[in-house]
Amino acid sequence: SSGGTQAGLTAGFAALAPDVRVIGIDVDANPQAVSAEVQRLAGEVWSHLSLPGSFPDEKVMLQPGYAGAAYGLPTEEMRAAVLRTARLEGLLLDPVYSGKAMAGLIGMIEAGDFGSNETVVFLHTGGMPALFPYRDALND
Incomplete structure (x- = not known):
């Protein structure tokens, strides 16, 4: 955010x-x-x-805990979240905002921060063009 x-x-x-x-x-x-x-x-x-x-x-x-060292710098959690979401959901996330947000959501789910009966909504606010300058960080 x-x-x-x-x-x-x-x-x-x-x-x-x-x-x-x-x-x-x-x-x-x-x-x-x-x-x-x-x-x-x-x-x-x-x-x-x-x-x-x-x-x-x-x-x-x-x-x-999901920003990394500074604004705009890639993190391994972001990279994993961007690739995972693209592969499993066909949803493209940008490395600066939505990729780190998804990394945070995945981390919170894995930490048990949400109950099994809770509805969780992820708001994707765009930013897909930011994928292109970060292509080296996202290569698999």
């Missing part, structure tokens, strides 16, 4: 479906800064929509 999409989704679900968890995967290698930005932006959305009270900051959930 770089903040904007997660902020909008988090504010919307907090207002309309508060039981839904929106979990962002940090792709920036600075989860504290990203979390603060999501809280700030979600608060702006909340205020702009004149929702009651203030945005509940505890709704911001950001999973660290």
Whole structure:
């Protein structure tokens, strides 16, 4: 998450479906800064929509550990997630955002972070053209 999409989704679900968890995967290698930005932006959305009270900051959930050394640098987990998702689902993920997000989702599933009866939705936000500059990192 770089903040904007997660902020909008988090504010919307907090207002309309508060039981839904929106979990962002940090792709920036600075989860504290990203979390603060999501809280700030979600608060702006909340205020702009004149929702009651203030945005509940505890709704911001950001999973660290999948960004790698820095923004945009490939990781082995990302590479494995991109290849696995392409092979099993025919879904192309980009190496910067959705590939690292899928690596995070796979890691969270493997860690048992979701119950067997929970519905999990992965939001693919695009970015497929970013595959081309990263082709060397993705060669099998």
